[in-house]
Amino acid sequence: MPDVSQRIEALREQIEEANYQYYGLDQPTLSDAEYDALLQELIRLEKEHPEFLTPDSPSQRVGGYIAKEFPKVRHAEALLSLDNAFDAGDLLEFDRRVRALVAEVEYVVELKIDGLTVALTYEDGALVRGATRGDGEVGEEITANLKTIPAIPLRLRKQADRLDVRGEGYMPKGSFLRLNQEREEAGQPLFANPRNAAAGSLRQLDSRITAQRKLGYFAYQVLTPEEGELASQTAVLDYLKEQGFSVNPEYRVFSAIEEVIAYCGEMVEKRHNYPYDIDGLVIKVNDIAQQRELGFTAKSPRWAIAYKFPAEQVET
Numbered sequence: 622m623p624d625v626s627q628r629i630e631a632l633r634e635q636i637e638e639a640n641y642q643y644y645g646l647d648q649p650t651l652s653d654a655e656y657d658a659l660l661q662e663l664i665r666l667e668k669e670h671p672e673f674l675t676p677d678s679p680s681q682r683v684g685g686y687i688a689k690e691f692p693k694v695r696h697a698e699a700l701l702s703l704d705n706a707f708d709a710g711d712l713l714e715f716d717r718r719v720r721a722l723v724a725e726v727e728y729v730v731e732l733k734i735d736g737l738t739v740a741l742t743y744e745d746g747a748l749v750r751g752a753t754r755g756d757g758e759v760g761e762e763i764t765a766n767l768k769t770i771p772a773i774p775l776r777l778r779k780q781a782d783r784l785d786v787r788g789e790g791y792m793p794k795g796s797f798l799r800l801n802q803e804r805e806e807a808g809q810p811l812f813a814n815p816r817n818a819a820a821g822s823l824r825q826l827d828s829r830i831t832a833q834r835k836l837g838y839f840a841y842q843v844l845t846p847e848e849g850e851l852a853s854q855t856a857v858l859d860y861l862k863e864q865g866f867s868v869n870p871e872y873r874v875f876s877a878i879e880e881v882i883a884y885c886g887e888m889v890e891k892r893h894n895y896p897y898d899i900d901g902l903v904i905k906v907n908d909i910a911q912q913r914e915l916g917f918t919a920k921s922p923r924w925a926i927a928y929k930f931p932a933e934q935v936e937t
């Protein structure tokens with residue numbers, strides 16, 4: 622009979638691997654029943670042997686920490702907002718500004734998830750802090766709540782002294798519909814949309830409530846790609862996936878803005894084809910060195926722009 626600490630370690634590895642397969646690779650390996658059985662055994666063993674409990678154990682995903690308030694935390698680098706483009710003219714203008722500064726350019730186009738931006742910090746491979754965007758400079762520290770989101774790894778899969786990740790926390794449409802049904806049955810006020818529901822869920826003082834909200838997370842940026850010798854945005858996305866993050870697979874690379882414009886037109890028709898809300902696309906210069914050359918204006922990167930889908934006629 623392996624000793625308890627070996628059994629606990631084995632359970633943690635199996636559970637985190639199952640999370641990665643399900644949320645990182647979208648290829649589940651365990652059934653829900655098998656997964657729950659492992660998690661229940663881990664929680665039981667950690668209760669019987671608290672000396673083996675560690676903060677990065679997957680048992681912490683069920684929450685249980687009740688914050689009094691959310692401490693403020695200053696971001697390592699400001700989370701700037703994106704300039705917006707609403708039509709082909711705006712995108713052509715963006716491309717002209719880019720090409721005035723860099724010669725050959727390639728664009729990556731990613732889905733703009735309608736959630737809220739969340740910054741994550743890992744030290745020696747462990748998630749040590751997570752924060753909301755706040756005003757871009759200072760956010761709210763909501764680490765305990767973020768640990769309940771299986772798509773956010775508690776430990777990185779590859780060695781990294783320090784890693785700062787940006788991504789979007791969101792509530793899948795299915796979770797939103799189920800939550801509002803429960804609230805309606807309980808006579809509670811309904812959430813207007815998945816974005817509000819995600820914001821409310823991430824800012825719960827009781828992380829057990831966050832754990833029940835079935836939130837998701839798509840990682841899309843690292844702060845210092847040069848450190849990891851990541852030369853392009855597509856290399857950053859591959860790296861994030863290797864590290865165990867859930868990375869949205871719907872991204873395209875184009876070498877001409879006309880192709881980006883055509884893709885934006887296609888996506889207006891497909892915007893409801895996903896199990897989560899999107900409100901546009903994010904177009905970025907792919908090459909990291911060119912992003913550095915282009916730099917930032919006072920409020921936004923020069924190397925990226927958000928294409929916003931046209932407002933829809935609300936059925937009255």
Ligand SMILES: NC(=O)c1cc2c(N)ncc(C(N)=O)c2s1
Binds near residue numbers: 702703732734738
């Ligand atoms: N405000 C921002 O910088 C961004 C906001 C978002 C968003 N809501 N969804 C996806 C991305 C992305 N894939 O880069 C970005 S970037």
